[in-house]
Amino acid sequence: MSPATALKSPANAASGDTASNGIAIDCKGVTKHYGSGSSRVTALRGIDLDVRFGELMMLVGPSGCGKTTLISVIAGILDRDEGQCKVFGVDFNTMSAGQKTSFRGANVGFVFQAFNLLPTLTAEENAAIPLMILGESRGSAIKRSRDMLARVGLGDRGRSLPSQLSGGQQQRVAIARALVHNPRLIVCDEPTSALDHETGHKVMELMREIAVGPDRTLVIVTHDARIFEFADRIAKLDDGMVQSISNGKNVTSNAAK
Amino acid sequence: MIRVALQMLVGDRLKYLGLIVGIAFASLLISQQASILVGLAHQTGSFVRDTSHADLWVMDSEVRFSQDSLSLSDNTLLRVRGIEGVQWAVPLYQGFLKAKLPDGTRMTAIVIGLDDATLIGGPPEMVQGSLADLRQDKAVIVDYNALESKFMMKRSGGRPIRVGDNLSINDQDARLVGTYRASQSFFWEPVIYTTYSRALQYAPRERKLMTYVMVKLKPDADVAKVAASIEAATGLKARTNDEFIALTRDYILKETGILINFGLAVGLGFIVGTLIAGQMLYNFTLDNLRHYGALKAMGAGNGTLVIMNLIQALTVGVLGYGIGLGLGSLLGQLVASAGLAFRMPWQVPVLCGVAILIICLIASALSITRVLKLEPAIVFKGG
Ligand SMILES: Nc1ncnc2c1ncn2[C@@H]1O[C@H](COP(=O)(O)OP(=O)(O)OP(=O)(O)O)[C@@H](O)[C@H]1O
Numbered sequence: 262m263s264p265a266t267a268l269k270s271p272a273n274a275a276s277g278d279t280a281s282n283g284i285a286i287d288c289k290g291v292t293k294h295y296g297s298g299s300s301r302v303t304a305l306r307g308i309d310l311d312v313r314f315g316e317l318m319m320l321v322g323p324s325g326c327g328k329t330t331l332i333s334v335i336a337g338i339l340d341r342d343e344g345q346c347k348v349f350g351v352d353f354n355t356m357s358a359g360q361k362t363s364f365r366g367a368n369v370g371f372v373f374q375a376f377n378l379l380p381t382l383t384a385e386e387n388a389a390i391p392l393m394i395l396g397e398s399r400g401s402a403i404k405r406s407r408d409m410l411a412r413v414g415l416g417d418r419g420r421s422l423p424s425q426l427s428g429g430q431q432q433r434v435a436i437a438r439a440l441v442h443n444p445r446l447i448v449c450d451e452p453t454s455a456l457d458h459e460t461g462h463k464v465m466e467l468m469r470e471i472a473v474g475p476d477r478t479l480v481i482v483t484h485d486a487r488i489f490e491f492a493d494r495i496a497k498l499d500d501g502m503v504q505s506i507s508n509g510k511n512v513t514s515n516a517a518k
Numbered sequence: 519m520i521r522v523a524l525q526m527l528v529g530d531r532l533k534y535l536g537l538i539v540g541i542a543f544a545s546l547l548i549s550q551q552a553s554i555l556v557g558l559a560h561q562t563g564s565f566v567r568d569t570s571h572a573d574l575w576v577m578d579s580e581v582r583f584s585q586d587s588l589s590l591s592d593n594t595l596l597r598v599r600g601i602e603g604v605q606w607a608v609p610l611y612q613g614f615l616k617a618k619l620p621d622g623t624r625m626t627a628i629v630i631g632l633d634d635a636t637l638i639g640g641p642p643e644m645v646q647g648s649l650a651d652l653r654q655d656k657a658v659i660v661d662y663n664a665l666e667s668k669f670m671m672k673r674s675g676g677r678p679i680r681v682g683d684n685l686s687i688n689d690q691d692a693r694l695v696g697t698y699r700a701s702q703s704f705f706w707e708p709v710i711y712t713t714y715s716r717a718l719q720y721a722p723r724e725r726k727l728m729t730y731v732m733v734k735l736k737p738d739a740d741v742a743k744v745a746a747s748i749e750a751a752t753g754l755k756a757r758t759n760d761e762f763i764a765l766t767r768d769y770i771l772k773e774t775g776i777l778i779n780f781g782l783a784v785g786l787g788f789i790v791g792t793l794i795a796g797q798m799l800y801n802f803t804l805d806n807l808r809h810y811g812a813l814k815a816m817g818a819g820n821g822t823l824v825i826m827n828l829i830q831a832l833t834v835g836v837l838g839y840g841i842g843l844g845l846g847s848l849l850g851q852l853v854a855s856a857g858l859a860f861r862m863p864w865q866v867p868v869l870c871g872v873a874i875l876i877i878c879l880i881a882s883a884l885s886i887t888r889v890l891k892l893e894p895a896i897v898f899k900g901g
């Protein structure tokens with residue numbers, strides 16, 4: 262796991278530049294195509310976007326507009342075709358697959374729409390996975406995972422299997438898993454769309470409360486207008502481009518009118 | 519992450535058990551069939567092994583196996599006795615003769631005639647009577663273990679023959695004076711021992727009747743040298759006990775197709791095992807692909823995932839191997855106690871273990887390619 266830590270320091274150093282203007286993620290003219298020939302689909306056609314430290318950025322827009330594609334590029338699990346994209350001053354396109362994997366392990370936390378918890382592992386084991394991937398011993402990983410579960414309000418459910426938890430509880434386990442290794446970037450794709458309104462609201466309150474911090478950036482993809490109010494800023498995508506960027510609360514009040 | 523891999527595996531009860539059962543089946547099939555093959559191969563040498571009182575067997579140069587019964591001329595015995603290094607040499611008759619039980623049940627038996635003076639070449643152990651009883655008039659002895667089967671008088675209600683019964687061999691009278699115990703033989707025909715001279719009376723008139731000359735060497739004589747001089751002097755073949763056992767085994771395995779048949783069965787076990795395990799592990803991995811994708815996204819490298827997959831394959835491999843081998847040897851004890859061929863020398867578990875290991879590696883290699891090709895971006899795809 263040494264490449265991960267090795268990567269973390271130059272990234273930190275680089276982010277020193279951007280930290281002065283507070284920029285954590287810096288994308289310019291990012292394009293992405295799927296397939297080739299007649300079946301070629303252009304998912305992103307020149308995305309300009311920056312996300313600051315301490316910020317919760319939401320990506321919204323109609324289905325198929327490229328939200329998932331963009332967040333995948335930002336998280337380093339999908340290669341862009343053209344343009345520039347730096348995350349903490351680092352460009353994924355200059356890294357080997359192994360380096361990207363290590364970078365993600367050390368710097369990125371994921372929350373998925375379908376939770377993606379391992380069904381045969383308990384909540385505390387699931388939430389400990391990022392630490393174990395980083396090479397931490399099982400014992401201390403579980404201990405830290407228990408603390409994190411307590412912070413998401415599941416202190417007493419550490420030994421439960423995912424199937425014994427409600428959807429909201431499972432998503433809270435997923436949030437604990439995304440936070441347990443204290444990553445600088447957290448990406449979430451539709452974190453509330455598998456939950457009912459009230460549960461989704463609570464999950465977002467929890468995110469705001471414990472995930473947002475001065476050294477951290479959150480990027481959340483959603484088309485659930487009811488959670489827009491939790492955003493600091495909202496980037497509206499359409500047809501592979503950023504149409505507008507606005508302040509979160511503004512959008513909410515506009516929508517309310 | 520090793521523990522995580524095991525939890526993923528064990529948590530999916532049905533697939534886990536299926537994998538173990540599949541590999542256990544392959545392990546059972548491979549070890550079982552290989553052991554029967556080894557057992558059969560061993561049994562082809564039973565007669566020579568039981569009759570290894572001397573150092574060399576002198577036989578017709580065309581003899582291919584121990585029951586081939588090609589005869590030698592009478593003066594062979596004298597010529598062999600005259601060779602340097604020979605301490606003693608005795609004749610042995612062996613032939614397939616027609617026998618009839620008291621009730622008229624007919625059979626073909628292997629009749630063995632032992633040197634009248636010394637009775638050398640007899641069975642390893644007597645059960646009823648003694649070998650010396652063969653010196654009585656018309657005396658023969660039979661295999662105790664065959665009493666209930668081959669020597670059963672099926673025509674008169676089914677009683678085995680017993681000491682004192684009169685049989686006939688080639689329409690001449692014989693009287694049962696004892697029974698012996700010998701190793702289980704590959705050859706089906708029941709074996710009847712008598713003296714050399716009486717065997718010659720039973721046998722159809724032929725010019726030559728001696729089958730083997732058994733040769734004991736002087737203590738300081740060199741086996742290879744004496745064998746070579748015997749062959750040079752007589753134009754016959756001289757073989758040590760071990761050589762004769764090997765000659766018989768190789769011939770039988772090849773000529774009967776046993777080697778090919780059991781080899782195929784072992785190969786089949788291997789192929790079936792590979793298919794079952796490969797396809798089950800592949801399915802298991804496919805079912806978990808989403809999770810592997812998530813692990814990949816969260817920073818688990820290909821190396822970690824390969825190790826996880828290998829751990830899963832080897833775990834079911836070791837368990838399946840153990841269960842299959844255990845069942846195999848248990849079943850083997852049963853069939854062996856029923857007198858069937860079954861032998862499991864250490865080479866069989868080792869061979870079986872190597873086969874299972876290869877099966878697991880193939881199965882793992884098949885499924886791991888899917889994990890390696892997996893784009894971590896799929897974690898955000900679909901519900
Ligand atoms: N693997 C792929 N192969 C081919 N085309 C793809 C692939 N993934 C996405 N696309 C296409 O790229 C475009 C953008 O997809 P993307 O998943 O980023 O949209 P989205 O905004 O996340 O939509 P949704 O709100 O439905 O999740 C769509 O037209 C989609 O059909």
Ligand SMILES: [Mg+2]
Nearest residue numbers: 328329330450
């Ligand atoms: Mg999407």
